[in-house]
Amino acid sequence: MSASSSHLTFPRAQQAQIIRANQRDLFHVSSLKEQAESVLRAWLGTRRVQRLDKELDVFVKLLYFGLTTGRATQTLGEEYTDIWQYDSRSGSLPPRLSWRLSFIFLSICPPYLLAKLGNDRTFVARKPELASCIKNVASILRIASEVNLAIFYLKGSYYDPIKRLLGVQNLSSFPENPHSKPPSYAILGVMIGVRLIYRLVQSLKSQESQSRDVSVTLEAEGAYLDDKSIESVIAMQGVEDESVKRAEDDEGTALDVERIPPQLRQSRNCALCLEERTDSCVTECGHLFCWNCIVGWGREKPECPLCRQALSLAKLLPIHNL
Template identity: 30%
Template sequence: MDFRNARARQPEVVRSVQKDLRYTNELTEDLSDLLRLTGARNWIKYNQLCKLLAEITYHGFASVSNLQTLGEEYVGIIKVDSKYKHIPTRFVQLIAIILEFGGETLYIHLLQKLEVYIEQQENILPDAKKKLISCIQLMQHSPNYIKALHKSLFYLHSDKYQISKRATGINYVLIRHWIQPEFSLFGYKILGVITFLQVSISFLISAFEMWKEHRRKQYATLERKSSKTIIKHETEVESVTKAPQCVLCLEPRTNTSLTPCGHLFCWTCILEWLDERDECPVCRETVKKSNVIQLQNFL
């Protein structure tokens, strides 16, 4: 039998999800109360797992038994496969449950493992590694936007409220669709448009903030590089200014040379001086070119 003409509408699916959420919350509270009896330490340590256990137990029992959940029974809908002909297999339903309640955690965990793996690879170029890690970090923030976009698509035109149902091809159909009241779904379409605009604006704001943070890091890197360059230049200038000067050229001495009277000059400076007069420019003692000694490894 083909159930395409009996597709569940947004109101039925939403009410079913809300009803199931109410029962899973009650079951979560009961499990939390039982865990509290084992001691405060265990309650603090494992209390967050109560909700996951309640959801998997509630939906898993219905799937394994090929039964409707209380929410599905309340609104009169059942799950069918992607071809709208048969009840989904237990395996497909269990996969949908795992994706619904643990898919996001698994997704983030895999991305974290991938990020560590890329960081440990030495054969990847540093620039490529940096870009890959940036993409992975961006993907880690994507689940909220993906869920919001999927919800807007559901409000506009779809019977799949959960991403897990879309991934596994599970659809909802009405059991007695011929007696269901007809009413306009225009309000849901408006809600879908508003949701889409909201997530788009939120994404643009987040992208702008990330761009500003990227620019800030670039400026900080440039400032560090420029400050290092300035410090290096100042160090070089300081080392030059502190170098011993030649009294003839008033510049740092090069190829330091020694006269018999004990004075130091540049090699070229003292030789040019002695071409004009045979005396020390400092003490006026007689000096010949043959008496000038060029010093090695001496400033």
């Protein structure tokens, strides 16, 4: 029996099946990434693993979807809900190799490249106009993804915008039950639509207020935290690509590190990277860390890694004498 005639006997996958399949895939990708991080942390150290977080995420997704979708087999999420991908335009089941590779590449690589270039301070400084354009493209893609999700909850065809672009849907091996009505997720689509409209209105209001404010106080007068400008402190947020700094080269301390006895220097180690602290800062709960380490940690988990108290990156306090 040909593929085009065989898939006609199978109903389209229901919304609940597609949603559960995607949630299951996200769970397995996250679990695989955590296991890879634990292995790399033992080899490279916490600080280096934090800098390679985006690359590790791309590698794990390429590995997961390459060994499943790339080989024309079900992902673990699709196997869990027993659904299959097929090309609704050509009727091929499974989709052609060219589609499978296109789906994997377009789903993973463009978001990574946009985020990488947008957070690269050297690239932003050299080509600010292009960097601004890249950030705008990334924002447009995020909005398009939310619009696609709203349409999916209303109509239930394409959960992923790349699949909508390529025309790939899902079939279910479970026969339809004429006596039961599948659950509706239309209310979620309406809520996402309302949120998008609200954000659009807020964005328009923000642009209008900025156009009225002819002079920006921060740029005109300058604002400083201790002896550092606010701009330089904010710029320190993009720490993923910075090289490891030696304690002797730390400009964020008033101490002469080289004259500190070795026994005391051991007590200055950061609990996250296990190396001597640089650009030391203190949390609200009183624990000391490297600025780069605690910022990287706080982006993933908003809690102190030692006492688990709530952590706010905006309330980190630079320390120059410890």
